Amino acid sequence: MADSLPLPVGNVIDLEKVRVTFGGKNKVTALSETSLRISHGEFVALVGPSGCGKSTILKLVAGTLAATEGNVFVAGREVDAESARIGMAFQNPTLLPWLNVRDNVMMPLKIVPPFKKEFSRKKRGEYRDRVEASLARVGLAGFGDKFPWQLSGGMQQRASLCRALIHDPTLLLLDEPFGALDQFTREELWEIMQQLWIEKRPTVLLVTHDLKEAAYLAGRICVMQARPGRIVDDSEVPFARPRTIEISFQPEFVSLTQRLRERIVAARAVQEDAT
Numbered sequence: 641m642a643d644s645l646p647l648p649v650g651n652v653i654d655l656e657k658v659r660v661t662f663g664g665k666n667k668v669t670a671l672s673e674t675s676l677r678i679s680h681g682e683f684v685a686l687v688g689p690s691g692c693g694k695s696t697i698l699k700l701v702a703g704t705l706a707a708t709e710g711n712v713f714v715a716g717r718e719v720d721a722e723s724a725r726i727g728m729a730f731q732n733p734t735l736l737p738w739l740n741v742r743d744n745v746m747m748p749l750k751i752v753p754p755f756k757k758e759f760s761r762k763k764r765g766e767y768r769d770r771v772e773a774s775l776a777r778v779g780l781a782g783f784g785d786k787f788p789w790q791l792s793g794g795m796q797q798r799a800s801l802c803r804a805l806i807h808d809p810t811l812l813l814l815d816e817p818f819g820a821l822d823q824f825t826r827e828e829l830w831e832i833m834q835q836l837w838i839e840k841r842p843t844v845l846l847v848t849h850d851l852k853e854a855a856y857l858a859g860r861i862c863v864m865q866a867r868p869g870r871i872v873d874d875s876e877v878p879f880a881r882p883r884t885i886e887i888s889f890q891p892e893f894v895s896l897t898q899r900l901r902e903r904i905v906a907a908r909a910v911q912e913d914a915t
């Protein structure tokens with residue numbers, strides 16, 4: 641099912657020998673000689689010890705940080721704010737407290753082309769229906785009039801996912817969006833995320849510390865190492881979709897997460913030796 645949607649050929653993300661350094665005298669090399677290609681419709685997870693450069697990669701792709709050396713292409717163009725339609729979700733739901741849930745979710749339709757030019761005309765009709773359908777899709781039917789502070793953390797995160805996807809982004813950047821949730825809410829949202837990905841097939845780049853999450857959601861997992869930050873392992877996740885929580889108890893799944901864990905433990909050891 642997931643493979644049946646026709647997808648454009650080519651890469652959505654193409655990092656070519658990228659280097660990022662911060663600071664003056666006490667320079668930190670956040671990323672060194674990093675190359676990463678992600679094609680249309682892929683779901684890639686970045687994992688690795690703290691400080692290895694995962695968020696730096698997300699910022700490069702989002703266009704909020706410039707590479708010190710190397711090239712960053714998004715959707716075939718050198719990265720800039722207009723180069724691709726991007727959706728983002730973070731560990732903190734970042735909903736605007738003065739707007740109700742409906743208006744929060746509708747925000748990208750107000751500011752992102754081509755939706756924004758018809759916003760005034762469609763905000764009470766087509767766009768509103770689109771938001772209501774999206775809220776219903778994540779179990780928030782009837783919550784559009786509530787304000788963020790009237791929702792639980794898990795409900796706010798569901799609304800954030802709706803906001804990240806409402807404008808059908810080509811590229812979805814997720815920075816630990818399920819990290820602050822309890823295990824059961826997290827697993828429920830993995831299931832929703834997987835279904836949304838199967839239905840719409842955005843290209844997804846997910847940063848996570850949770851190896852089970854990476855192996856459940858991603859088709860490819862890149863392990864990073866710090867000092868300097870780089871990708872040291874890039875492997876396919878072989879499990880068929882749709883995946884269920886039950887597969888996470890199967891020996892192949894457990895051995896994959898164990899192998900990733902060992903890779904990260906080794907990466908941390910190298911990191912500690914370098915300090």
Ligand SMILES: Nc1ncnc2c1ncn2[C@@H]1O[C@H](COP(=O)(O)OP(=O)(O)OP(=O)(O)O)[C@@H](O)[C@H]1O
Pocket residue numbers: 662663668669670688689690691692693694695696697869
């Ligand atoms: N603005 C900045 N100025 C100086 N150093 C920075 C800056 N941003 C990041 N760094 C450094 O770059 C390195 C990579 O940081 P980054 O946030 O990408 O790591 P990360 O893998 O996302 O970490 P975590 O898992 O803890 O979120 C770290 O050593 C960090 O201290």
